[in-house]
Amino acid sequence: MLNMKKAIGQTGVKLSAALLTxxxxxxxxxxxxxxSGEGNWVSIEDRYTVDPETPAWQLDKKExxxxxxxxxxxxxxxxxFGNDIVTKKIKEDLNINIKFITGDDTKLNTFFAGxxxxxxxxxxxxxxxxxxxxxxxxxxLNDLAEKYDPYFNKVAAADTLNWFQLADGKTYGYPNxxxxxxxxxxxxxxxxxxxxxxxxxxxxLGSPVIGTPEEFQSVMKQIKEKFPTLTPFGFNSIGExxxxxxxxxxxxxxxxxxxxxxxxxxxxLDEDYLAWLKTLNTVYRDGNxxxxxxxxxxxxxxxxxxxxxxxxxxxxxxxxxxGNLQIYMSANPGKEYIAIDGPQSTxxxxxxxxxxxxxxxxxxxxxKDSKDPAxxxxxxxxxxxxxxxxxxxxxxxxxxxxxxxxxxxELLPAVKDLQLNNADKFKKDYRMGEFMFFGHDRHKALSAxxxxxxxxxxxxxxxxxxKPHFILENINxxxxxxxxxxxxxxxxxxxxxxxxxxxxxxxAAFDSALAAYKSFLDENRWDEIVKVRSEKMxxxxxxLGIQ
Numbered sequence: 015m016l017n018m019k020k021a022i023g024q025t026g027v028k029l030s031a032a033l034l035t036x037x038x039x040x041x042x043x044x045x046x047x048x049x050s051g052e053g054n055w056v057s058i059e060d061r062y063t064v065d066p067e068t069p070a071w072q073l074d075k076k077e078x079x080x081x082x083x084x085x086x087x088x089x090x091x092x093x094x095f096g097n098d099i100v101t102k103k104i105k106e107d108l109n110i111n112i113k114f115i116t117g118d119d120t121k122l123n124t125f126f127a128g129x130x131x132x133x134x135x136x137x138x139x140x141x142x143x144x145x146x147x148x149x150x151x152x153x154x155l156n157d158l159a160e161k162y163d164p165y166f167n168k169v170a171a172a173d174t175l176n177w178f179q180l181a182d183g184k185t186y187g188y189p190n191x192x193x194x195x196x197x198x199x200x201x202x203x204x205x206x207x208x209x210x211x212x213x214x215x216x217x218x219l220g221s222p223v224i225g226t227p228e229e230f231q232s233v234m235k236q237i238k239e240k241f242p243t244l245t246p247f248g249f250n251s252i253g254e255x256x257x258x259x260x261x262x263x264x265x266x267x268x269x270x271x272x273x274x275x276x277x278x279x280x281x282x283l284d285e286d287y288l289a290w291l292k293t294l295n296t297v298y299r300d301g302n303x304x305x306x307x308x309x310x311x312x313x314x315x316x317x318x319x320x321x322x323x324x325x326x327x328x329x330x331x332x333x334x335x336x337g338n339l340q341i342y343m344s345a346n347p348g349k350e351y352i353a354i355d356g357p358q359s360t361x362x363x364x365x366x367x368x369x370x371x372x373x374x375x376x377x378x379x380x381x382k383d384s385k386d387p388a389x390x391x392x393x394x395x396x397x398x399x400x401x402x403x404x405x406x407x408x409x410x411x412x413x414x415x416x417x418x419x420x421x422x423x424e425l426l427p428a429v430k431d432l433q434l435n436n437a438d439k440f441k442k443d444y445r446m447g448e449f450m451f452f453g454h455d456r457h458k459a460l461s462a463x464x465x466x467x468x469x470x471x472x473x474x475x476x477x478x479x480x481k482p483h484f485i486l487e488n489i490n491x492x493x494x495x496x497x498x499x500x501x502x503x504x505x506x507x508x509x510x511x512x513x514x515x516x517x518x519x520x521x522a523a524f525d526s527a528l529a530a531y532k533s534f535l536d537e538n539r540w541d542e543i544v545k546v547r548s549e550k551m552x553x554x555x556x557x558l559g560i561q
Contacts, residue, residue, distance in 0.1 A: 053153050053382040058162060061388070069399060070163035071108050071392040080108075080389045085115045085132040086376075087122050090312075098445035099409050108396060110389060126151070131383040133390055136451060140189075140373045141490050148186035152379040153387055155394070156184050162388040169398040177372050177557070188394060189374025190453045195558070198369075198482050202459035205367050205476020206333055207262055209356025211326045214349040215241055224326075225358035227293035234302040237325045246302040247294075248324030250331065251315040256512050258330040261368070263290060266328065266356070268363030271486060276555075278489070278547040282508055286361050288528070293357075294516045295524050308513055322346060328356070332469045333447075337437040339468035344435055350468060353475035366481040369455075372558075373487045378451055397452040407457050407464055409446050415463075423461035430463060437466070484558055489550035497546050500539040507534045 058064075062073035093114035096105045105111060115121075115132065122144065125131050131151065137144050155175070159166040174192040175185045197203055209224075216222075218240060224233050237246040250258040264281045267290060273279040281287065297303055310318070318324060319338040329335060343350040380390040396402045404423070408415040414429045425433065432440045441448060447464065458464035465473065491497035511531040518524035554560070 051382065054384055054387060055161065056386055056388060058388050064162065064164055066164040066168075069165045069392070069395050070388065071396050074109075074389070074392065076109065076389070080110045080386050081113065082110055082133040082385065082390065082393075083113050083115060084134040084136070085117070085122070085125065086136045087117065087119070087138060088136075089116050089118060091116045092445070092448065098443055099414060100406055100445045100449050103405055103410060104393075104396070104402075104449075108389070108392060110393070131381040133381060133384040133386075134393070135379045135381055136376050137379075138376060140377060140488050141493065143493050145187060145377060146180075146492065148379060149180055149182055149184070151382055152186040153382055153384065154182075154184035154186055155188060155380075155391070158380065158387055158391040163391045163395050166391060166395045166398070169395055169400075174372060174374070178377075187377040187379045188398075188452070189377045190450055191370035191376075191455065192372050192374035193369055193455070193482070194372055195482060195484075197454075197456060198480060200456065201477070203369050203455045203480060204333075204458075204465070204473035205480055206369060207258075207266060207328075207330045207367050208332055208353035208472040208475060209266065209326065209328050210351040210353050210472060211356075212244075212322060212324075212349055213352050215244070215325045216352065216354065224354065224356050227289060227296075227357075227360065230293055230357055231296055231300065234297050234326075235300060238300075238302050241325055244325040245304045245307070245318075245323055246325050247297060248304075248307055248315075248318065248327045250329065251310055251312045252308050252509075252513065253311060254509070256509055258328045259291075259294070259512060259516065260509075262330040263287065263328060263357075265366050265368050267359040268366050269359075270363070271366065271481075271483060272551065276551070278544050278551060280544075283532070286359050286363065289360050290357060291512070291515050292521075292524060295518050298516055299519070303516070305517070308517065322349065322351075326356075327351070332472050333465060336466040336469045337441065340434065340437050340466040343468045351472075353472040365479040366483075367476060367479045368483045369480055371483055371487050376451055394452070400457075402452070403454065403457040404460075406449050406453060407447060408461060409444055414444060414446070415461075421460075423463070425461070425463040433463070434467060485551050485554050485560065487554065489547040489554070491543060491546045497539055497543050501543050504535060504538055504540065504543070507531060507538075 058074075061076050062070065064070060065073060091114065093116055095101045095112045095114060101112075122137070125135075126144075135144075135152075139145065155166065155170070159170075170188060171192060171194060173194040173196075174188065177192070178185045178187055178189070180186065193203055215237060219233065219236055222229070222233050222236075224230050234246040237244065250262070252259075261281065264284065264287050267286055269281045269284045269287050270279055271281075294303065306314075316335070316338050319327075319335055320341045322342045332339075339351055378394070380387055380394075384390050397406065404411075408423050408425065409429070411417060413426075415423050415425050417423055429440075429444065432443070440446075447453075447458075462470075491501055508531060511527050514527040515524050518527060
């Protein structure tokens with residue numbers, strides 16, 4: 015998931031920008047500049063009569079193409095529509111044309127400030143004012159379904175709708191990859207985190223165990239001696255967050271999710287976790303973590319994954335890196351990355367790997383200014399349905415896949431070959447697994463072809479290691495509060511502190527950076543933040559029926 019935390023080393027400027035952003039968003043959402051007030055409730059009298067048993071997109075007789083604008087708050091989103099096999103089929107079935115616009119929080123603000131809202135809008139931060147104040151600018155999905163497309167309620171998950179319900183009892187946004195407890199229990203959700211090592215390196219070292227800090231440090235040294243052109247240990251791009259060295263590492267070594275009395279637990283200061291950060295510092299001082307790893311952006315990191323530059327990695331988001339890992343695997347048979355147990359808890363805790371949780375990832379809304387909200391909710395229904403899910407994951411039957419006698423799905427040979435050997439063209443021509451506004455892993459479980467070969471062993475390794483983090487979702491203080499502003503500063507401080515600790519020149523510098531962070535907590539309302547988080551954890555447990 016995206017990490018929107020602010021940049022290291024520029025605390026003052028970045029914090030000011032973050033505060034300004036929060037103010038603008040609150041003002042825009044609450045001031046009514048974005049949205050047309052009551053909403054553009056168009057008549058469908060001449061188009062179709064709703065039927066709870068039939069998706070409205072199959073009933074709608076509107077002849078002219080509906081042009082819709084869809085804003086996605088992410089610069090990296092692929093804005094193409096109607097040229098690959100997936101979006102071309104969506105365009106034909108729904109008789110729509112979508113113009114995607116992408117951007118960051120600044121661009122998002124311009125919509126609310128200017129009042130020129132897109133028809134549909136996708137954001138990622140469930141704790142943001144955009145989401146929390148959605149009733150001021152978005153249309154309620156409950157009412158849209160009742161008026162235009164009651165079939166929506168057959169394809170939307172009741173638990174997810176309840177989770178996103180606002181104080182007025184209505185739900186405005188719907189996410190992708192919203193995993194309920196039932197989804198976890200089904201076993202159909204694969205792990206997305208793994209400690210991986212190049213197979214040739216692993217075998218050359220005699221398949222060593224890397225569980226304890228001492229073993230980890232020793233193996234990194236051995237890698238440097240035998241493979242001097244490789245960087246022994248890598249991790250996800252730090253960017254403005256902590257890469258995979260923050261909560262990902264904490265999950266990997268099984269840091270507790272809550273205190274013994276069920277309240278918020280500061281995982282950043284867990285002794286087990288700090289012991290591993292000190293180990294990483296030792297490995298860094300041995301020269302086995304590159305300074306470039308702290309400076310590389312996402313693109314630079316992906317290029318190193320493609321070229322096999324890292325001997326080992328703590329990798330979060332294996333599906334997102336699946337194409338890059340596949341490119342390396344296809345070009346280097348026998349040297350592919352494989353998952354091993356890697357770093358373990360010094361206290362014997364089992365891994366508690368996370369997935370997207372019930373909050374999901376991308377949260378989708380229909381604005382009050384939507385030119386045709388009937389068509390917009392039809393898109394939601396279509397993409398959430400079995401038909402839409404199958405299209406997004408496997409394309410069109412007979413053209414890209416075939417259904418087996420046991421009900422599983424298999425890509426056709428030519429398509430499979432492209433997936434394995436030309437990932438870039440596969441992505442451009444088919445876009446299967448990429449257009450995932452309403453994606454869910456349960457549909458990927460239908461086929462062994464849903465994920466590239468490069469990550470299947472990693473997913474197999476992760477079985478039994480997932481644990482829902484529901485109680486920790488959306489527990490930050492409400493934006494605009496003193497606690498929220500203090501937390502923003504604390505997060506920035508922690509990100510820079512973590513990097514300073516791993517890169518410390520000696521033990522004294524490591525301890526000094528940690529002590530400064532602890533003092534920063536005391537000076538920035540940490541006790542109040544803990545109270546807010548503990549109260550929200552309690553509310554989450556009540557909402558989910560967790561004792």
